Amino acid sequence: MTDQMGNNSFSEKTDGTMLQINPQDAILFTKAGNELVGMVEITNIIQAPVTYKIKTTSPEKFRVRPSTGILAPGSNAVINVVLQQGHQMPLLSKDKFLVMCMELSSDTSTTSHDIAELWKNTASFSSQVEQHRLKCWMPTSTQLANDTTKNGSLYTSTFESDRQGSHFASTVSQLVTTTNRLESQIKFNQTLQWVTLVVVILLSVAVVYILKMEIKNSNGEYCTSMHRN
Structure with missing residues (x-):
């Protein structure tokens, strides 16, 4: 369950060095089916593990998951x-959240029970605890429409970029295929040329040999004929 924080926690957000919060100052609630849902991303920006805990001024109104945990570096x-069913949207601006975190030493037990005990025994105003305070914000209908238009334009732009990227990739793939085919054809032609050259040389040698043998035989027959006469 999300813990409740007192009215003395409504000061401005404390700048911290352990956690990066996105968004930094407010939780934006948007419609998700029949529910109002907000999201906060927290990032550990130090070279040591940290534990975090989420508190709110109205724990009966909100379901927070996860409300505690550990972040590695x-x-x-x-x-x-x-936002739980039965609570009104216009009153969201009065609610606030507190994101707390503290560094864990290497010998600290990280079981759920031990982390819960650690937070139970640590005061929220302790010097070891870093605090980030967030307001709740619900956009108006006009802002939602503008966001939808922007998101639609972004989607169209992204789709067009993806389409162009796919076309470019297809063109490159075709060029690579054509190049490979040409290289194979060139290698085949070169091999064929070498084979043809070898055949021509062998034929030339054979012709020369045959001619020599014919000349030799002719000379031998001529000499025999002259001897008989």
Whole structure:
């Protein structure tokens, strides 16, 4: 369950060095079917593991998953915040969330029970705890329409880029195939030329040999004929 934070926690967000929060100042709630859902991404930006915990001024109104956890160095987590059924949208601006985190030492147990005990025994105002405060924000119908238009344009642009990229990739693939086919044809022609050259040489040698043998035989017959006479 998400813990409740007192009214003394409504000061401005504390700049921290352990967590990067996105968005930084507010949770944007949007329609997801019949629910209002907001998301916050938290990233560990130090070279040590950290544990985090989420508190809210109205725990009965929100379902937060996960509300606690551990982040390894460089890792992140997406926190989903859902407005419970039966609560009104216009009152969202009065609600606030507190994202707390603290560094874990190498010998700290990381079981769920031990992490829960660690937060239970650590005051939220402790110097070890870093705090990030977030407001709740619900866009107007006009803003939602504008966002939809922008997202549609972005989708069209992305689709066009993907289409052009696919066409380019197809063209490159065809060029590569054609080049490979030409290279194979050239190699075949070169091989054929060498074979033809070898055959011509062999035929030439054979012709020369036959001619020599014919000349030799002719000379032998001529000499025999002269001797008889």
